[in-house]
Amino acid sequence: MDGSGLAAMDRVEFDAEVAVLGAGAAGLFAAIRAADLGANVVVLERNRRPGVKILMSGGTRCNLTNARGLRRLEVVSGPIDAAYNPALCRGTRAIQDAFGPGGPFLGPALRQLDVDRTVQLFEAEGVATKVEGNGKIFPATDRAVDVLDALVRRLGRSGASLRGHESVESLHPDEGGAGGFRIGMAGGSIRARRVVLAMGGRSYPGCGTRGDGYRIGAELGHGIVATRPALVPIRVVPEWVASLRGLSLQDVTASVQERGGKLLQQRREAVLFAHFGLSGPAILDVSRAVAHHEGTEPLDLSLDLFPDQSREQVDARLQAACRHGRATVASIVGADLPQRLAECLVEAAGIPRSRTGPELSRAERMRLVRAMKGHPLTIAGTLGFEKAEVTTGGIRLEEVEPRTMESRIVPGLYLAGEVLDLDGLIGGYNFQAAWSTGWLAGEAAARAVRGGGP
Structure with missing residues (x-):
């Protein structure tokens, strides 16, 4: 000037x-x-x-x-x-x-x-x-x-x-x-x-x-x-998620990916189950990918409940635990996870609740490992502004x-x-x-x- x-x-x-x-x-x-x-x-x-x-x-x-x-x-x-x-x-x-x-x-x-x-x-x-x-x-x-x-x-x-x-x-x-x-x-x-x-x-x-x-x-x-x-809770479809409302997990890797498999965002932090779906720091951080998604490909949210272990390691531990005794699979999984969550994961993997460890088939075990290491949950949106x-x-x-x-x-x-x-x-x-x-x-x-x- x-x-x-x-x-x-x-x-x-x-x-x-x-x-x-x-x-x-x-x-x-x-x-x-x-x-x-x-x-x-x-x-x-x-x-x-x-x-x-x-x-x-x-x-x-x-x-x-x-x-x-x-x-x-x-x-x-x-x-x-x-x-x-x-x-x-x-x-x-x-x-x-x-x-x-x-x-x-x-x-x-x-x-x-x-x-x-x-x-x-x-x-x-x-x-x-x-x-x-x-x-x-x-x-x-x-x-x-x-x-x-x-x-x-x-x-x-x-x-x-x-x-x-x-x-x-x-x-x-x-x-x-x-x-x-x-x-x-x-x-x-x-x-x-x-x-x-x-x-x-x-x-x-x-x-x-x-x-x-x-x-x-x-x-x-x-x-x-x-x-x-952004930094907003995510709504997911499966009803069993809502049944776990109030449950929190302190160390989980949350991932958002397209249905075709493309990873959009990932975060390791705490997760909170709610009546609408999921919240907590890990979920809020990956919600940005949901907000910015403009494609027609559906989005899935997956939770890795054992982020320090590979699928092979989780599978080996599960096999070892299933070899002995007559405990149900849900009880075996519940030794490492909250019992309510263990029961939901067994059900999500298509395994009868009465199934015992020794009775678990290899195909069932693979589905269960996948559920614990990243079972896809269909995203229905966020809770908005x-x-x-x-x-x-x-x-x-x-x-x-x-x-x-x-x-x-x-x-x-x-x-x-x-x-x-x-x-x-x-x-x-x-x-x-x-x-x-x-x-x-x-x-x-x-x-x-x-x-x-x-």
């Missing part, structure tokens, strides 16, 4: 130097960072209070981030349940890897706000943390409300103004050479020099999310990758400058969080992306209007 443009901009009366649209994870961090750098910041939130989705996350425990992204991590393996330990770390690459093709885009944001600094920020606000299995970092109190309270305190101390019950309906760049934006709301409008669009996605609409950020982005000329539910933890799809990453989060389509507009086409695995990764992109967007917007800062 030339000198005359700056002069014109200075003569215009703005309501805020930086307006942040949305007070979720990304929006709160953007506002805090921008205000800390001296910008006059206003946050507009559709709900009465900020961070509603934060309160619901992680089963109301809020999985803040993941210890695999700590810079000093050498190895994180097996269940961990201890106080936060900076000695357990591996660097930002582990966070990027969780986002697949979108991971490289996150590099600059993670360099500005990595996992170490994120944990330090929360602990400085009195939120002690702990590390659990697979590196998941939670507040030590297991209370998401403590996380949100800390953010609200930090926001208040930054000097940013939070306005609830403000539903943003439109966003237009101001005309006449003055620059800035006019933000239309149900009760009027305000003007801001810079805008951070952090209105979230379409997941958990009960939190007040409607996907308005996608509409606003599209109206401003941004391309939108089709949005679909109502139960999805994140949205896959959104504003195209190639239209956003990753070093600043500024739009390459609309100068002065910055984008952060779930509104972007950026979604990762379960385990705190998506929150870290929200914290980091929000932080970088707030910083870049503030520096643009303040001409620098600490």
